Amino acid sequence: MTIPRFPDLVPAALRRTWAAEGHYPDLDLYSLFRAHRIAGPKRIAVIDSEGAVSYAELDRQARCLAAGLSEAGVCPGDVVGVQLPNGRDAVATDLALAALGAVALPFPVGRGGREAMSLLGRSGARAVIAAIGHRGVEHARELVDLADELPGLRHVIATGPGPVPGGCLSMQDLLHADPASFTPVRPDPDTAARILVSSGSEAEPKMVAYSHNALAGGRGNFLAALLPGGTPPRCLFPVPLASAFGSSGTAVTLARHGGTLVLLDRFTPAATLQAIRAHRPTHVLGVPTMVRMMLEQAQRERQASQGLTALVLGGSPLDDATREEAATAFGCVVVNLYGSADGVNCHSGLTGALPSGHGPGTVAGRPDPAVCDIRIDPSRGSDPAAGTGEILARGPMTPLCYVGAPELNMRYRTADGWVRTGDLGLLDAHGMLRVVGRLKDIVIRGGANISPAEVDGELSSHPDVRDVMCVGVPDPLMGERLAACVVPKAGRAPTLESLCAHLEARGLERRKHPERLLIVKDELPLTPAGKPDRAALRDRLAAAFRAEREQDAG
Template sequence: MTVVLHDLLPADLRRSWVVDGTCPDLDLYSLFRARQITDLHRTAILDAKGKLCYTALDRKVRCLATALRDLGIRPGDVVGVQLPNGRHAVIADLALAALGAVALPFPVGRGSLEAECLLRRAEAVAVIAAVEHRGNHHAADLRTLAPALPSLRHVIAAGPGNTPEGTIPLSELLRSDPSGFVPARPDPDSAVRILVSSGSEAEPKMVAYSHNALAGGRGNFLASLIPDRTPPRCLFLVPLASAFGSNGTGVALARHGGTLILLDHFTPEAALDAVREHQPTHILGVPTMVRMMLDRLDGTGEKLPAPTALILGGSALDETTAEHAASAFGCPVVNLYGSADGVNCHTGLGSATPDADSQGVVAGRPDPRVADIRITDTETHEQLPDGGIGEIVARGPMTPMCYVGSPELDARYRTPDGWVRTGDLGFLDGDGILHIVGRLKDVVIRGGANISPAEVERELATHPFVCDVVCIGIPDAVMGERLAACVVSRAADSLTLEVLCEHLTERGLERRKHPERLLVVDELPLTPAGKPDRAALRVRMTEISRPGATKEVPLGQAS
């Protein structure tokens, strides 16, 4: 049985974006093939194995597509992909698109319980996974899960090492004869990829995207940051398997004919080496990653090759980080507001850094060729006038089809006419600029009073000794929750809670919003998707806050 993926957008609206040229109306593999024919020997991928040109990549894609077809993979089938950044991940993306199948990528490092949940709900018929990556043995783990997944017929093992028993070596499939392969040419408005959202649900949300939504809507986002239309050289610091990383194969490569510069694991040292050696035009990452890179550059005086843009998303970008990054990288810093659920807005190339704003994070002017944005009342859902703070809703060419296997999420987060309810709070000013204020759910409730962690993070980030910060709520028997700040410090001496709270007072933040716990860490832990791992920080902070708990904190210090 194949999972049903229906489109919640009106069909005539979806087709109108094809008629006016907003979406290309071609499937991803056809777009890639057109790029390959145009420039046979352009470099498609730079990874740990070296260079791979478009023609060599296309042959590998056809080999894998042939082999997957022979295994019984059919149009509409969902295939999981758990691979690190590298050529195998891109080959899998394009081969599945060429078959008319649907890729379900999720980052390496995610545990077997989450993988089982994703594959079961998506009714995946196969999964391609790494034999080993940084101590994880995903292929073997997924093979163990197979008996509990009635739809799963094949586990394909990629990479060096001994192929686990019961799995199929990817290397064997890549030796298939591609000469007789004929691409499926699926409907461009049919599903091609499922994005996994790391949102606030108990289980990860899965969101189905069509070829047009990915290459068209999301492709228009990247097009707005390529001023001369030259094929970009994109350094992806985030996993290609993440929602942010979905701008890799289908957008930078297939839509824009660019080059993907890929690291199989992010470290600030490896990222800086890639900037020096490969001179990317666009660097895509989260603010925490860039702060780590800036820390390594601090005091060196090194001048890096200047890209066209540094594109930062996934978490809030503060003014201090933006200014330091613009100086170090010598280019505009683009603040990207976006999510797997179907919203995108950014600050563009017009200035070196995003404008500061005391009322919230400035997210830029919405682009209707990507996603139109409105603000609605959180209770009545009526559209609000400019300046009114409410829930951000989005609809446009990048809008996904539906949530996968979750009709309750469709009912909760999609309106009858297809708008996506983001759960984010914001407003549009008189100039049509979007400002992000916080989240409907992301609040700490202390003694009945609501505190926005995002607001406190913004103010703490202005302290000269704060390199990076995440604020979280931790359970408390008396107040219900208390606010804790997890901070990476620039200071030689440890920061104290008193010093930070004095700074917040000077910034005008009322006392009830001040953090009551402090954890000082060397670096913020990251999730497999590359975002700050709030859950890990919450567990650690909760442990050390228990009565009688040890005050020895391996990650740093607690106050």
């Protein structure tokens, strides 16, 4: 018996039930995109730094590339890595691989060669398409230099400005292939289409295989709930398309909903605000830290950016102060999205209605069975007084499996297909999911557990704080202590004493108060996927503590 390369850990009968209920389109991604191309060939598909691209133009580029990749030996089922910045080439590559029946493995520019090698090696990738250069990093050359350590890798394909490194194929050469010579594959929509890379807490990034149906159906249903009247969206992505959040780009915005992608190859608050004013997107999909930076930039420019349907913010908890300020500044609903590459999604919706009154954690929203159901496992991380436990998810967006890591399937998937998120939460009396924190992010101080996310939420309302993230730092006496990393509001100078007084006033017990403070200038560091970088903050704290000790010793 042949073991499937990407086994589906959800019972097949459930998948077929979701298809029968209309939660799945039951078509592959390229077929879905092609239907929109035929219906409106002149409609704009992508707006990037080079201008606008129509559905017909994007389709021709995708078919040419698919023909060229096929001639180079890329076959249905092959995993192909993609390390490209946001832009038309990245989108055309997504579509070309879908048309080939290959499995895309995107990962953001900026990730180092060794991490790229780990992803390509563990996934068994047969080819990788990479930028010749991006902001000083020669990704294609790095990958060629590492190719000898990847015996399964046949080709490194380079694209972008500059000379093609030795040992690489040229994407421009592949685009010269005759699209008429290519016939798209029609893969089973329940088979793998894309591998999402999770920036979680494992030693190496987790890779999660998604089917065509789980992307266009399950993840597509999440965006469908945010489209008034089913109008095709115009989505601005300041996060990388190669991130898990970015999987709502080609597969969802274009293939499922026939919308338009507005793409920035790198986030800056000024460029994002300018793109909102110039291109009038309906939705901006980013993380709370980005929006806090945009709000500060908008204050400096004294120019608001109105006309959005929704700001959709995920990746880290969204505090009430940021939600309210952003809703006023942008004149739209601010949607709190709780989700991850591992297969969980819940959001607050277009109504913006949240239960009144104080409660634990952050309100994520009411679970949508067209996306995924949520239940709480009280046997893990339970607090009987609060009614919390580990959050489990299962539904149309649930991925097939983890890739190249059967131990993760054993650890994070149940026998009947539920995904263990590693997050702590509860379902309240209103049926709303509240996210309290992470099992792995718990700081253990002298044997007592502290959830940094809980402290973040309380500190976010401090009048001197623009952005905050609490992390645990090693301590020889207590094991760990809590440190607050704070980006102050302009002209403000928060102190550790004022932060703790604020927490005291809000009723947070003293054992949860931070004992260290790191003032971060300008912005919290972000990972290549656009999320706050806890590891970088811990490094900064360690450097600051060393400097303090050296100063005391001197």
